[in-house]
Amino acid sequence: MVTGDHRGRSLGFPTANVRIGPEVDLADGVYAGVVELGDGTRHLAAISVGRRPHYYESGERLVEAHLFDFDRDLYGERISVEVGTLVREQRSYATEDELVEQIASDVGAIRALQD
Numbered sequence: 097m098v099t100g101d102h103r104g105r106s107l108g109f110p111t112a113n114v115r116i117g118p119e120v121d122l123a124d125g126v127y128a129g130v131v132e133l134g135d136g137t138r139h140l141a142a143i144s145v146g147r148r149p150h151y152y153e154s155g156e157r158l159v160e161a162h163l164f165d166f167d168r169d170l171y172g173e174r175i176s177v178e179v180g181t182l183v184r185e186q187r188s189y190a191t192e193d194e195l196v197e198q199i200a201s202d203v204g205a206i207r208a209l210q211d
Contacts, residue, residue: 107192109142109199111160112170114177116145122179124157124186128206131161132176139163142199142206143179146186162199164207181209 112131116122124146131141144160161177183202189195 107196107199109162109196109203111144111162112175114159114161114175116157116159120145120157123182126183126186126202127179128181128183128209129161130178130180131163132178133170134174139166140206140210141177142183142202143177144186145179148186162203164203 122145125144127143127145129141129143130138131143132138141161141163143162145157147155147157148160159177159179161175183205189198
């Protein structure tokens with residue numbers, strides 16, 4: 097894991113961030129997925145893959161996983177991220193409020209996939 101900008105937390109959707117290399121063959125976007133922690137527990141997650149276009153024109157490609165119903169510090173832990181269904185492509189938003197609304201919608205859509 098890598099330390100991010102802490103924007104997810106300030107937006108109400110904290111994330112675990114993982115650097116990815118060019119060998120990872122995933123389109124930039126938001127996915128449904130699962131994060132497995134070092135203790136073997138598994139958590140449904142909204143997973144963003146890409147360069148965070150709302151904040152950066154270009155930048156480091158990251159995986160940012162928002163674990164549902166989870167409130168614990170993961171710094172220093174090893175995690176495994178399993179990417180599933182693509183929910184939408186990444187894009188920039190006119191305002192941060194629009195971004196937050198979209199993330200909330202993504203979380204709802206991902207929860208619905210699991211029902």
